[in-house]
Amino acid sequence: MGALAPPEPFRALLLFLFGSCIGSFLNVCITRLPAGESILVPASHCRSCKAPLPFRANLPLISYLLLRAHCALCGARIPVRYFLVELGMAVAALACYRRVGPGSRLGVHLAFICALVVAAAADLETGIIPDAVSVYGTAVGFALSWCAPALSIEEFPSPGDSLLGALCGGGVLWATAAGYRAVTGRDGLGGGDVKLLAMIGSFAGWERVPGILAVSALAGSVCGIGLACVRKDVSLRTPLPFAPFLCLGALLCLY
Numbered sequence: 001m002g003a004l005a006p007p008e009p010f011r012a013l014l015l016f017l018f019g020s021c022i023g024s025f026l027n028v029c030i031t032r033l034p035a036g037e038s039i040l041v042p043a044s045h046c047r048s049c050k051a052p053l054p055f056r057a058n059l060p061l062i063s064y065l066l067l068r069a070h071c072a073l074c075g076a077r078i079p080v081r082y083f084l085v086e087l088g089m090a091v092a093a094l095a096c097y098r099r100v101g102p103g104s105r106l107g108v109h110l111a112f113i114c115a116l117v118v119a120a121a122a123d124l125e126t127g128i129i130p131d132a133v134s135v136y137g138t139a140v141g142f143a144l145s146w147c148a149p150a151l152s153i154e155e156f157p158s159p160g161d162s163l164l165g166a167l168c169g170g171g172v173l174w175a176t177a178a179g180y181r182a183v184t185g186r187d188g189l190g191g192g193d194v195k196l197l198a199m200i201g202s203f204a205g206w207e208r209v210p211g212i213l214a215v216s217a218l219a220g221s222v223c224g225i226g227l228a229c230v231r232k233d234v235s236l237r238t239p240l241p242f243a244p245f246l247c248l249g250a251l252l253c254l255y
């Protein structure tokens with residue numbers, strides 16, 4: 001799939017704003033889903049003082065900069081993740097538009113990227129990959145494989161490839177985790193990673209699963225060895241969250 005012409009400036013600005021608003025919503029998901037909280041109620045509030053956020057504290061990207069990363073009410077520090085996710089999704093919306101154009105294809109590609117961002121950030125922060133992303137995401141991927149021809153999304157896998165992708169992705173990681181536990185007596189991979197690769201497989205198709213897994217394992221190994229070299233509190237036995245590497249592998253292999 002070749003890149004399309006870049007969007008004209010006004011449309012680019014709208015896409016950027018749209019992407020940053022999606023990022024703002026993803027931040028709510030990343031914070032609340034691992035804690036088992038509703039993503040709809042209560043309305044946006046400060047995690048520290050629990051007060052509802054005024055309008056000026058709810059503007060994607062701008063509020064973080066204007067408030068200098070602190071709650072306007074209690075002064076608690078706002079994690080930089082809020083800004084990075086909003087900026088990342090704004091850029092992703094532009095890049096996706098350039099790659100696949102407008103319409104339902106843009107929606108499907110962005111939805112997949114949203115799932116990856118939530119899974120990676122939630123695992124990094126809490127060690128939990130929400131089932132709402134992995135399990136429901138697998139069902140959405142499989143359902144989309146039936147609708148893709150009607151939506152003219154030629155690159156989406158067929159229902160058979162999508163189902164096989166979920167089974168291969170989940171199955172390979174489940175067998176790896178079981179083998180690791182049998183040999184070492186320790187848990188190396190979590191059940192969340194197994195379900196996440198099943199979700200990725202349902203969107204990507206079985207043929208891409210080996211490549212995604214290889215890139216993820218390589219990136220994870222390089223990062224793990226690098227961290228063990230530079231940080232005294234990290235050794236090669238320290239468990240690292242694997243979801244960010246799975247998501248990176250999926251993005252690199254698909255885009």
Ligand SMILES: [Zn+2]
Nearest residue numbers: 046049071074
């Ligand atoms: Zn506050």
